[in-house]
Amino acid sequence: MATKKRMSKRTKRDTVKSRRNFMRQAVLGSAGATAAALGTARVANAAEEDVKPISVPSEFEKAKQATLPTVEFPMSGAQVFARACKEEGVKGLFCCPGNYDVVHAIMDTGIPTYSGRHEGSLCHAADAFCRATGEVAATSGTEGPGFTDMIGAISAANSARSPILVLASNKTIFAEDTEQGIQDQYQQPLTEGIKKYGKRLITPSRTWEYAGYAFRQLKGGVPKPVHIDFPAEIARARFDDATELEFFYDKTKYRTETKPHPDPKAIDQAVQMLRSAERPIIVSSNGVFYSKAWNALRRLAERAQIPVVESGAMKGQFPADHELSVDAAPMALMSADVVLLVGQYCMPTLGEFAFGPDTRYIRIDPEAEDIGRNLPIDLGIVSDERAALEALADAMPRQRHEAWVREIAQARQAFEAENEEYYQTGLTYTDAVHPAVIAKELADFVHNGEIPQDRTTILQGGYGIARYTRRYLRSFRPGQIVNGAYQYGAIGPDVGYTVGVAAAVRHGIGAQADFQGHPIIAVTGDAGFGYTAMELETLSKYRLPAVLIVYNNNAWGTWSGQANNTLGLPVHLFQENLRYDKLGEALGTHGEYVTKAAEMRPALERAYQVALDESRPSIINVQAKKEFWQRDQYPPGFLGKVEPGVMSYYH
Amino acid sequence: MGGRHGARSYTPREDGLVVVRQRLQEYADRGVFRGFTEESLWRGRHRFKFLWLANSAFRLHYSPKSGEFVLRDLLPNVPVHSDVGKDLRGFLKGLTSLDVPEHRRIDRRRIDIRSYVRRGDFSIVVTAKKNEHGYAVQRSVNLIHEVFVRLHTYFPEYMWENFDAPQE
Numbered sequence: 001m002a003t004k005k006r007m008s009k010r011t012k013r014d015t016v017k018s019r020r021n022f023m024r025q026a027v028l029g030s031a032g033a034t035a036a037a038l039g040t041a042r043v044a045n046a047a048e049e050d051v052k053p054i055s056v057p058s059e060f061e062k063a064k065q066a067t068l069p070t071v072e073f074p075m076s077g078a079q080v081f082a083r084a085c086k087e088e089g090v091k092g093l094f095c096c097p098g099n100y101d102v103v104h105a106i107m108d109t110g111i112p113t114y115s116g117r118h119e120g121s122l123c124h125a126a127d128a129f130c131r132a133t134g135e136v137a138a139t140s141g142t143e144g145p146g147f148t149d150m151i152g153a154i155s156a157a158n159s160a161r162s163p164i165l166v167l168a169s170n171k172t173i174f175a176e177d178t179e180q181g182i183q184d185q186y187q188q189p190l191t192e193g194i195k196k197y198g199k200r201l202i203t204p205s206r207t208w209e210y211a212g213y214a215f216r217q218l219k220g221g222v223p224k225p226v227h228i229d230f231p232a233e234i235a236r237a238r239f240d241d242a243t244e245l246e247f248f249y250d251k252t253k254y255r256t257e258t259k260p261h262p263d264p265k266a267i268d269q270a271v272q273m274l275r276s277a278e279r280p281i282i283v284s285s286n287g288v289f290y291s292k293a294w295n296a297l298r299r300l301a302e303r304a305q306i307p308v309v310e311s312g313a314m315k316g317q318f319p320a321d322h323e324l325s326v327d328a329a330p331m332a333l334m335s336a337d338v339v340l341l342v343g344q345y346c347m348p349t350l351g352e353f354a355f356g357p358d359t360r361y362i363r364i365d366p367e368a369e370d371i372g373r374n375l376p377i378d379l380g381i382v383s384d385e386r387a388a389l390e391a392l393a394d395a396m397p398r399q400r401h402e403a404w405v406r407e408i409a410q411a412r413q414a415f416e417a418e419n420e421e422y423y424q425t426g427l428t429y430t431d432a433v434h435p436a437v438i439a440k441e442l443a444d445f446v447h448n449g450e451i452p453q454d455r456t457t458i459l460q461g462g463y464g465i466a467r468y469t470r471r472y473l474r475s476f477r478p479g480q481i482v483n484g485a486y487q488y489g490a491i492g493p494d495v496g497y498t499v500g501v502a503a504a505v506r507h508g509i510g511a512q513a514d515f516q517g518h519p520i521i522a523v524t525g526d527a528g529f530g531y532t533a534m535e536l537e538t539l540s541k542y543r544l545p546a547v548l549i550v551y552n553n554n555a556w557g558t559w560s561g562q563a564n565n566t567l568g569l570p571v572h573l574f575q576e577n578l579r580y581d582k583l584g585e586a587l588g589t590h591g592e593y594v595t596k597a598a599e600m601r602p603a604l605e606r607a608y609q610v611a612l613d614e615s616r617p618s619i620i621n622v623q624a625k626k627e628f629w630q631r632d633q634y635p636p637g638f639l640g641k642v643e644p645g646v647m648s649y650y651h
Numbered sequence: 652m653g654g655r656h657g658a659r660s661y662t663p664r665e666d667g668l669v670v671v672r673q674r675l676q677e678y679a680d681r682g683v684f685r686g687f688t689e690e691s692l693w694r695g696r697h698r699f700k701f702l703w704l705a706n707s708a709f710r711l712h713y714s715p716k717s718g719e720f721v722l723r724d725l726l727p728n729v730p731v732h733s734d735v736g737k738d739l740r741g742f743l744k745g746l747t748s749l750d751v752p753e754h755r756r757i758d759r760r761r762i763d764i765r766s767y768v769r770r771g772d773f774s775i776v777v778t779a780k781k782n783e784h785g786y787a788v789q790r791s792v793n794l795i796h797e798v799f800v801r802l803h804t805y806f807p808e809y810m811w812e813n814f815d816a817p818q819e
Contacts, residue, residue, distance in 0.1 A: 279754075330804070334797060335752055350683060351704035356796050357683045358789070376682025407752050463819060489819040558818060561808065631734070640807035642800060650817070 054588045056541055068110050077207045077237035078105035078230065080245065084211030086111060087251055088219070090165065091135040091509045094122040094500065098142020099169035101235035106138065112507055114499060116538035119146045123153030123166070124496030124532065125503065130162040131314040131482045132457060132501045133510030134290050136218050138165040143229075144183030151190060152490060154225050158194040159488035160313035161286050161345040163223035165214060166191070170229040173202055187229050196224035204237035209247040212254035219255060221366050222345050223290060259291070259384030260366055266381045267391045270340070270362050273379060274304060274396060277338035277360075279404045281326060283353075283644055285312035285651075287343015287366065289511070293386035294318065294478050297342070300393035305401045307408055309333065311344060311353075311644035311651055313486045316475035316511075320646075321453070323405060328474070330354065330642035332411035335404075338362065340392075343385040346487045347374040348651040354642050364388045419471050422636055426597070429634060432625040433597055435468035435551060436636075441600040442549065443472035445608075446521060455515055459501045459522035460484050460649075461494030464629055465551035467639040469523050470647045479504075479511030483649050491557075492531025494524035495548065499535050502544035502617075519545040519611035526552045529580060536619060540588030545611035547604070547618045548589075550580050555626035560638060563630065577623060584619035592620040667715040667784040668697065674788045675699050675711075704799050705814050711791060718779035720791045725798070727813055729773035735806050736773065740766060742801055743775070743794075755793075762787045764794070 071079050082105035093106050093113040107113045116122045119141035126139035141147045147168040157164045171184055178184065188198050197217040201210055214226045242248045274280050288297055294317040301308050301324050308318040309326035320327050333354035341347075341363045347370065360378040364385055365371050371380035381388055419440070426434030447453040454476035460469060461484035475481040482501050484494060501520050508516025529550050539546050559572035581591030590610040592603040600622065607618035631637025641647040672689065679687035679701065686702040695716055700708040712721040729736045743764055746757040757764060761783040766775050775794060779787035802810050810816035 334800060335755060350685075351796070351799060354800050357678055357703075357792050378681070485819065489817065491819070561811070561818070638807060640802075640804040640810075642804050 054540075056543070060541075069108050071105075071108060073242065074238055074240045076101060076105065076235065077201075077204055077239070078102045078235040079108070080207045080239060081211055081228075081230070082106045082109050082111075084208060084215070084251075085109065085138060085165070088211075088215045089136065090138050091133060092126065092129050092137045092500075092503055092507070093140065094125040094129065094137065094503075095119070095140035096122055096142070096146060098146045099140045099167060099230065099235075101232075102167050102169065102230050103140050106140075111138075112503065114503055114538065114542060116496075116499060117534040118496075118532065119149040120151075120153045121493070121496030121532040121535045121538075122499070123150040123164070124156065124493035125498075125500035125535075126164045127153060127157040127160060127162045127493075128459065128482050128497035128500030129504045129509070130157075130164055130223075130500075131160060132479050132504040133512055134292065134479065135510040136163045136165060136215075137500070138167055140167040142183070143169045143171050143187070144185045146183075147185070147187050148190065151194075153493065153496070154191055154227070155194045156485070156488040156490045156493060157225050158196075159346065160486045161223050162225065162313065163218045163290075164225045165218060166195070166225050166227040168227070168229050169235065170200060170231045172232045174233065188227065191225070191227045194225065195227045196222075198227035198229075200229035201231065201234040204234055204239075205244060206246050207234055207237070208245045209254075212247065212251070215251065216255045219257075222287070222370070259387055260382055261387045262364070262381050262383035262391050264391075266379065267388070267395050269379050270381060270392060271395050271397075273338050273360060273362060274306065274340065274392075275399065279335050279401065279407075280304075280306045280338045280340065281333070281336040281355075282306050282308045282340045282342060283344055284308055284310050284317045284342055285344040285346075285644075286314070287345060287364075287385040288317045288389070289314055289343070289478060291343065291384055291386040292478075293342070293389050296386050296389035296393055298322075300389050300396060303393055304396040304399040305405065306340070306399075307332075307401075307405065309644045310475070311648045312346075313483050314479055314481065315483060315646075316478045316480035319454075319476045320474035321476060323409070326408055326411075327645045328415050328471075329408045329411035330415060330645050330647065332408045333642065333645070335407060340364070341375075342389060344651070345370070346651045348643065349374045350376070352651060353644055415471075422468070422471075425635060429628070430596070432553075432628070433594055433600060433622050434628055434634075435465050435624065437597045438465065438549065438551065438600060438622055438624075439468040439472040441597075442469065442521065442523070442604065443474070445601060445604045447474055447476075451608075454480060455518055456480075457501055457505050457512060457515060457518070457520045458482070459494065459497050459520065461497060462523050462525040462528060462551055463491055463557035464553070464638060465523060465525050466649065467641060467647075470641070470649065471639070474646065477511075477514075485649065487650055489650075491525075492528040494522060494528050495532035495535040495539075498522040498546050498548055499538050499542075499544065502539060502546040503542075506544060517545075519547060519608055522546055522548045524548065524550055525557060526550055526554070526574065526578070526580065527556045533580070533583065534587070536584050536589050536617065537587040539617035543615045544617055545615045547607040547611055547620065548584075549620045549622060551624055552578065552580060552621050553624040553626045553628065554578070557629075559626050560629040573626070579621065581619055581621040584617075584621075588616070590614075590616055590618035592618065594620060594622045667718065667779075667782065668713070670785045671697075671699075671713055671715075671720075671788045674785055675701065675792075678792060704795065709795060711788075713788070715784070718782075718784060718787065720777040720779070720787055722775040722777075722791060722795060724769075724772040725775055725795065726773040726802075728771055728809075729768060730771055731768045735802070735809050736768060738805065739773065739798065739801070742798070746794075746797075755797075757790060758786070762790060 078101035086109035123139040126137040129137040307324045362379040368382045422436040423440040426436035446456040554576040581593045585591040629638040684701040699711045
């Protein structure tokens, strides 16, 4: 089939990691350069010949050709901080205009930079970039309103334990409290409780020193946001030479790359517990991803035949098609007798994970302060996740748990059968597209078709639709699935997240290195889409090859709880049959409108082809109906969930 | 499902209460229960209360003499003919099936299970056969867990409305 052959074509990669190339990518990703120059996207109607086409400004091309400046003393405070960011390996910056000195200084170092329409959306992008790559991303907003736009996104990143570096301008120390001009605000208290560390810089000579404070936090222990404010006295300070800066030395002198290793006695105890278990399970979460411990995880699992289930803000540390994966076998979880929790930073309370009351727990976490919170432990191990998993893999004898693996296989089979039943039921609803149909068609497209199953990075967002897509989508390699709203439960970050994931894949950063340049897929709902929809323009102007599926059921996900509330119901409803695809076209994306089940797969294929051929984003507006959440009218209705595993997203 | 048993043919041993108390205390000691109390009621019955999967305590009534464990008013707002009620009755019945893994299967040689609804509140009764009080209390606690997992899986709106579970 011609379409499929074309789809298997690899997008062109940049193989030269030159400084210029970094800058080129910063301004306009490699795969998008050609398409951008063509400027082919047109507003809705081709017949409107006197309407100028949507095009990317020529300045983008000029910027990509520009060479990076050489920055040496004398340097500004912003340049000093930017140098620290570069040397510490910050992999991306997501911002809106504002905080100009810092943003431009960072861009001048060659760190890929993306600018969008709303600071909150771009902060979400930075969060998703971290979750997809495992690397640090920066985000920036201007003082006052720009910064406060980011608060919700910082909260979401905090709940997801993402190492984002939040940078904000902060007018001047001199004018503090005067309300001179506009946007005067003392910002640090606003991130109280949603950051790991924060500082408003006040002493120019300590700028480099405080970069050290920031990166010690971002690179050590459990990651969370770090928030640094830059008053003008800092950003515009001038340093003639290194003697004007405190502690101006290499990062190896202000922080260490060494990690805490496990107590050998604790490893012995863990081995004893795991050896005596009949039905052990390993829960792999954020910490396995950030410590890049997936090889050690697999070694331990295979050596002792211990099944693995995933949770967390990203998934794929353990391949879903492995016989030891419990990701899609939720009903087996209750059988576990010993559970080894590794890097489960966002710890559920008892009962939120499906393990039973007789389950014993071992928890590995790099910070002792969190071990024992929420979930009572039988053994706690303070350690870097990779170090602990390697120690366990070395210490564990070979074991077999064949009966347990068979039970998991049966549970997986039952789960897949249930999914198939939902899909077949969904096909019988012909007046709109049922979420099970969307989920199944999408999963077949990315996992079971011409595209290698591990290729496509997925941003799995949405509200009700996510209850379905999570059941069908799988992760086969680290960073393949970024887990949408996660514990903070924000509705609406998804288009912002899409920018971050698409940027991560474009540049092949961290866990995305082997998948550089490939299109990504994102899923959201119509309610969430409304919050960050303008970032379609960001996706388009940077020619990020993303396919965004919008589940359009004309309502907030909350509507079903008010279905019998005649007076209150309009609070939960939108206009019906809105054309989000047209909105996308107006912002430079390709658009598809799907109203029947049979149209879903062809729409996916066309959109993916646009991503391949033009490196241009698409929106697939899938028309559903709100009544699909009513179990009595449209079984199976609104679905519940079991954690951990494919359905998990609270923790 | 077994029926209500006013009198059993066996004579419970005196250590039934000791075993039950010990098993429940172990859950409390391990931190599974966030809080745990025991009360002596009339006619030798005992009531154990424990905080665990919900914000209010579960109540397990135990009669050492009859070997009966009652998870009284475990779930509110479950009318007899409601979908939730029908599903749970089928679920409990299915726990004796050979399709259920052996370690989770209800062994009918050792206990009987039945449920009832009174004023819309759903209760489960586990009755120990012979002297299987330890097994019965362990299964009773696990039943609470399995019922909650099932409700989270198939009836999320029930959990929002009755146990303040998040809607998202």
